[in-house]
Amino acid sequence: MSVGHLNAKRVVITGGGSGIGADMALAFAEAGAEITITGRRAAALETMAERHPGISPAVVDVTDEDAMVALFERLGEVDIIIANAGAAESAPLSRTSLAQWQRMLDVNLTGVFLTLREGLRHLNDGGRLIAVSSTAGLKGYAYVAPYCAAKHGVIGLVRALARETAGRDITVNALCPGFTDTPLLEASIARVVDKTGQSAEQARTHFQQTNPGGRLIRPAR
Numbered sequence: 744m745s746v747g748h749l750n751a752k753r754v755v756i757t758g759g760g761s762g763i764g765a766d767m768a769l770a771f772a773e774a775g776a777e778i779t780i781t782g783r784r785a786a787a788l789e790t791m792a793e794r795h796p797g798i799s800p801a802v803v804d805v806t807d808e809d810a811m812v813a814l815f816e817r818l819g820e821v822d823i824i825i826a827n828a829g830a831a832e833s834a835p836l837s838r839t840s841l842a843q844w845q846r847m848l849d850v851n852l853t854g855v856f857l858t859l860r861e862g863l864r865h866l867n868d869g870g871r872l873i874a875v876s877s878t879a880g881l882k883g884y885a886y887v888a889p890y891c892a893a894k895h896g897v898i899g900l901v902r903a904l905a906r907e908t909a910g911r912d913i914t915v916n917a918l919c920p921g922f923t924d925t926p927l928l929e930a931s932i933a934r935v936v937d938k939t940g941q942s943a944e945q946a947r948t949h950f951q952q953t954n955p956g957g958r959l960i961r962p963a964r
Contacts, residue, residue, distance in 0.1 A: 758828030824862030
């Protein structure tokens, strides 16, 4: 993506304080776009914003409808929306509480719904709506059933919205990365170590081998 390719385009990226969202923000900013990154951790957002003058932070919880409505009303017209915010928890289904189930659906599916809905209401002609799903939206993984269910829901949501907007100059797409070298994965590794007694290296190797290439995805590449 060359510098200047997206001059003056206005981009919103949820979960932009770290991982895939942060790398996307930097790439878009270097291409000339004006970026708003959102998340719940002010410090992480501010640190990211310091990396490029084209990036602005906004502390917003994607599961809070009023907050998401207010965010997009404040921003006005936008060109690219990336619903990237997400979280993962693991447990056998028989030991998964209703609260865990609801948390996974709230952030990974309802958060995407609110982001795309509000983004669509303010989207310029030729705009782009992008949801970051996962390979867990295409197949099942053991011990993360609520996460898989939510990510499958994201794929269905994107397909439906693509049909709705087919007559307009708008594209709606989902990205489905495999296991990616981000803080979210580090948290998953820590949970595996805590629950199974495996070493961190053993857990990391398991995630690497699950990806088709036998290695973790690097977000910036």
